[in-house]
Amino acid sequence: MTQHLAAETSLDGLPTSTGTLPGWWREAVIYQVYPRSFADSNGDGMGDLEGIRSRLPYLKELGVDAVWLSPFYASPQADAGYDVADYRAIDPMFGTLHDADAVIREAHGLGLRIIVDLVPNHCSDQHEWFKQALREGPGTPLRERFHFRPGRGADGTEPPNDWESIFGGPAWTRVADGEWYLHLFAPEQPDFNWEHPAVQDEFRSILRFWLDLGADGFRIDVAHGLVKAPGLPDLGRGEQLKLLGNQVLPFFDQDGVHEIYRSWRKVLDEYAGDRIGVAEAWTPSADRTAMYLRPDELHQAFNFHYLNTGWDAQALRATIDESLDAMRPVGAPTTWVLSNHDVVRHVTRYGGGAEGLARARAAALLMLALPGSAYVYQGEELGLPEVLDLPDAARQDPAFARGAGQDGLRDGCRVPIPWSGTEAPYGFGEGGSWLPQPAEWAGLSVAAQTGDPASTLELYRAALHLRRAHPELGAGDAVEWLEAPAGVLAFRRGDFTCTVNTTDGPVRMPAPGTVLLSSGDLSDPSELPADTAVWWRG
Known part of the structure; x- marks a missing residue:
């Protein structure tokens, strides 16, 4: 049932848009590379840019359109590179600026686009601006580029407000001269003050630096966090971490962020080639997310509402409809994502073991059949589960040290992926891996799965090539829902149909056409197995 069909390409070798609206990004499949865990070229146990460059042909063969690179900037690595000391330099652990240039050039030669991670909400406490702000002291110009405040209480020993860090504990740290600075994440990550013109000017310059190098776009970290409510008011509620994502908060999703992105859009539009x-x-x-995607702002936003939807047909349908309805008025494509470097891998979220893998495979076909753009996190095409038994000594997520245990933290989804061989590090590199890999991953490596029609890797390869061959899969902004039994999703896109059984038992229903691809064994086309998705033609 697997089919491999060639992708359409433009004269410059980069994929063309196959939909009705211009813009390669509207139905692109974008693959996230977490650099330290992708491929190690020099045997130091840490992935690097040269390792990424050497594996670009694999991504081309997989069938993706673009590659998003998580941060590789110069950094003390207090938060795996999301604490940036220099936005125009490469951390030596990953290579050099010449290596970054080589990755971009080789990717373009293969018809792949490159999206780089940008971290504008905060920098490292080793950034020159912040170090100088500490040296200069209270009331000096450099301190205005951050959020420095006097403390509360008679002697200023209490934080300026009650905000909590995303990583746990207060969102404020006191410095030697008595002032406090804001950090929504780790203390090593001071937040920029985006009301300051110098901050705005600096980031427009950083955008141009990477666009000049050939980057095709930016994934904007904490895009909702740049602007804080005037006066930095108390939230007045405890357990703030439980409110993230579904409550109005004074430090997230403030209306002022939109003026920033309007200015960025002008910079992106200065460059040819649909930079995003x-x-x-x-x-x-979803309606608030859509505001970031108005025609004069950004191009896409991650659909976390979809990622957080459970394996339930009714809930999935509601989220799909809500997502499509929210994006339609602003003319932006909906995005679909199942995993990334910050969440538990969806094989494990869906129950783990054989059940979790079956659901993850079905979820992949569902995601890739929906209109818009899809994101694939490295290793999900191998069916990798979350690593739940990492030793405490190996953990590097700053939330682990500040929190109360391993559950839900991020190291387990960042374990280096297996490429080949029967023993760790499974072809990742010659010097081991920065996080230990499970023994059972030998059977999940790229080499072990290649050529096996029942493997998750070959399922992804087939699905991605079929998506290229059938433009209706990614194009458009709507699905036609079909009548289906309880627990089953069924929708049509042109003469293509997708059916998904989210129940724990087989469901009988008429076959809507000829089978193109199935996530599970389909011995009888009129009986849809449990936790299985099928693509049909006709």
Whole structure:
């Protein structure tokens, strides 16, 4: 049932849009590379840019359109590179600026686009601006580029407000001269003050630096967090971490962020080739997310509402409809994502083991059949589960040290992926891996799965090539829902139909056409197995 069909390409080798609206990004499949965990070229146990470059042919063969690279900037690595000390330099652990240039050039030669991660909400406490702000002291110009405030209480020993860090504990740290600075994440990540013109000017310059190097766009970290409510008011509620993503908060999703992205859009539009901005925006609703994607702002936003929807047909249908309805008025494509570097891998979220894998395979076909753009996190095409038994000594997520245990933290989804061989590090590199890999991953490596029609890797390869061959899969902004039994999703896109059984037992229903691809064994086309998705033609 697997089919491999060639992708359409433009004269410059980069994929063309196959939909009705211009813009390669509207139905692109974008693959996230977490650099330290993808491929190690020099044997130090840490992935690097040269390792990424050497594996680009694999991504081309997989069938994706673009590659998003998580941060590789110069950084003390207090938060795996999301604490940036220099936005125009490469951290030596990943290589050099020449290596970054080589990755971009080789990707373009293969018809792949490159999206780089940008971290504008905060920098490293080793950034020159912040170090100088500490040296200069209270009331000096450099301090205005951050959020420095006097403390509360008679002697200023209490934080300026009650905000909590996303990683746990207060969102404020006191410095030697008595002032406090704001950090919504780790203390090593001071937040920029985006009301300051110098901050705005600096980031427009950073955009141009990477666009000049050939980057095709930016994934914008914490895109919803740049602007804080005037006066930094108390939230007045405890357990703030439980409110993230579905509540109005004074430090997230403030209306002032939109003027920033309008200015960025002008910069992106200065460059040929459809350079894009992708928002990581946790908002209370899909309608609020859509505001980031108005025609003069960014191009895409991650659909976290979809990622957080459980394996339930009714809930999935509601989220799909809500997502499509929210994006339609602003003319932006909906995005679909199942996993990334910040969440538990969906094989495990869906129950783990054989059940979790079956659901993850079905979820992949569902995601890739929906209109818009899809994101694939490295290793999900191998069916990798979350690693739940990492030793405490190996953990590097700053939330682990500040929190109360391993559950739900991020190291387990960042374990380096297996490429080949029967023993760790499974072809990742010659010097081991920075996080230990499970023994059972030998059977999940790229080499072990290649050529096996029942493997998850070959399922992804087939699905991605079919998606290229059938433009209706990614194009458009709506699905035609079909009548289906309880627990089953069925929708049509032109003469293509997708059916998904989210129940734990087989469901009988008429075959809507000829089978193109199935996520599970389909011995009888009129009986849809449990936790299985099928693509049909006709």
